Amino acid sequence: MTIYQVAAEAGVSPSTVSNLLNGRHAKMQPETRERVESAIRKLGYRPNRAARQLRTGRVQTVGLIVPSVANPFWGTFARHFEAAALADGFYVLLCNSERDPVRERGYVEELWDDGIGGVVLCSSLPSLDHLRPVVERGLALVAFDRTAQPGDPSTVVNVGTDNVLGAQMSGSHLIELGHRRFGFVSGSIGSVNRSERYRGFRQALEAAGLPEDAITVSSAAATANFDDRDSAEMGRTAARELLDGEHPPTAIVAINDVCALGVCAGVRDAGLEVGRDVSVVGYDDIMLAQMAMPGLTTVRQPIAEMATGAFAKLREQTEAETATAGHSVLHRPELVVRGSTGPAPASRS
Template sequence: MGQATIQQVAEAAGVSPSTVSNLLNGRAERMLPETRERVSAAITRLGYRPNRAARQLRTGRTRTIGLIVPSVGNPFWGAFARELEASALAHGFNVLLCNSERNPERERDYVEELWDDGIRGMVLCTSLPSLDHLAPIVERGLELVTFDRPAQADDPGSVVSISIDNVMGAHLATQHLLDLGHTDLTFVSGSLGSVNRAARFRGFCAALEAAGIQIPDTPGWSGHDDVPFGDVEAAEVGRRAAHEIFDRPDHPTGVVAINDMTALGVCRGLRDLGLTVGVDVSVVGFDDIILADLYDPPLTTVRQPIAQMARLAVEEILSHGTRAQTEPGRSVLLRPELVVRESSGPPAQRRAADS
């Protein structure tokens, strides 16, 4: 038996071939829900598979979304990729995943390769300060959504950005420690040379300043010249920072880390030094990856609503083609949420005074 045709699917569902085509091409809003379900059932029953090569020749694009992340070595990006793929599949799109290591040349190369393969919609997870390396291909019609990076003044006009308020998130984390009674805090990160990392550091400093705590000349640990962004090495960055910061008696009592993997590395480093997380030193992360709740003690962190953000990114890609070419992009900024667990508690001296 040969492969089913679109005409056979239409006949089985009792609709026209154009109705089947509307569903296959992401135009399901043009039909009633019961019609959509009937067509989907016929596609499944007949095992119909669209001819992708023919569709690309006809439309100049594939039903694939390009997703470029820094590195799935950080579980946050793996979780986001899974959520984005689920949203894309619900609309009949596939996802092609690339890892850029936050390198602008790799970002550009991947974008150009995906474009050459007929992929016109891409989600770029980057927080590099500039998108100049992608401006020429955006001008050619690339439908670009940036994730984890608020819009910047010199971004191409059509780019859509989706991010949380990183300043607010770090402020929430820092304020939580201040409310517990901590006054000697440090910020641990790899390089601060990205938009979101710099924003989180600003949030940390702003919370200290609002509490009337003088910001020291070096209020955080961003490593040394040989410390990278830390997407792959994040845990080791945190562990290294813990050994340098806490191997002395007058160490800080609280840590705000750039992300959860760095925070977990800090926790490991504190254990190396014989310190108890949540008792001797409180640690707060950022992202709420799956490991945060599984660690011992469970990690207090700032949650990003990645399922909602992934859904918005896919919707922006799908709606991009319906917008006028001259219509500007937009910036979506979502609120983070503090999740309090056992890695944070009152400082030891306050705990002793209260007992």
């Protein structure tokens, strides 16, 4: 089935069909558009992507590599990113990397070999050396949830929130509530976003004149890998460990909301009440955060704006006639206070 047969069925020119298929229908009469769409449905026509690539020099598909959609944050990000892409006539291929550089390199090379010239990478690893050969061959790469790092390829664009500021907000909030002993649960702090959040939280404590030992990092969680699939159970285990210690914290900060919900479960396991006996703060503001009992205090990322912005930056990179210089785009986070945080209990502070 070809574009010419669709044109004949609809009683229009092949160029009119082409305009519709490529989104150029602003000046097209509604009845003309309906005839063409009806002919496409009747004939079962599907555009030949290989032919389109030969004609235009590109595939109308981009790659999106996330750590794991097991974390609802990444599923929501992918949904907003896909909506932005579809609105611009692009499709999205979604890959889960578990922050494994070998898997990421394999995905990127396969996408590049299939003619896909743009990828958004969300693993926030400090080094992009495993992707450098493909980037140097022309791949447009947008790195999400990280800031530019020394040694990055010169064309990489980074998009994310100010993780340091977000963590400072959560730390200042807890300090204002009278907390002086804190737990921090992250898993490995080897990614850029996690290290920035830990640094920001420490800066808030230092600004308040609190000693270095005011914060305890869960030893079990600190050695865990990056796997988002186990974040909730990791948080639960870490909370038990912290609360069984000699000087248990009155407030626990988690690296993300899924981990924080696990921390809340661990607090309840210890026979304590979240928000009264132990305050808990997350990061992301996923949908489940407001549905938890009590609601989870967290740092909100403007996820729809970030996803749309990441796609826009990728389009800029792929359509530039010459390679453009890389840079970082930081969005401002927002502290959302709910019932999981409250004043430090006098009996435990």
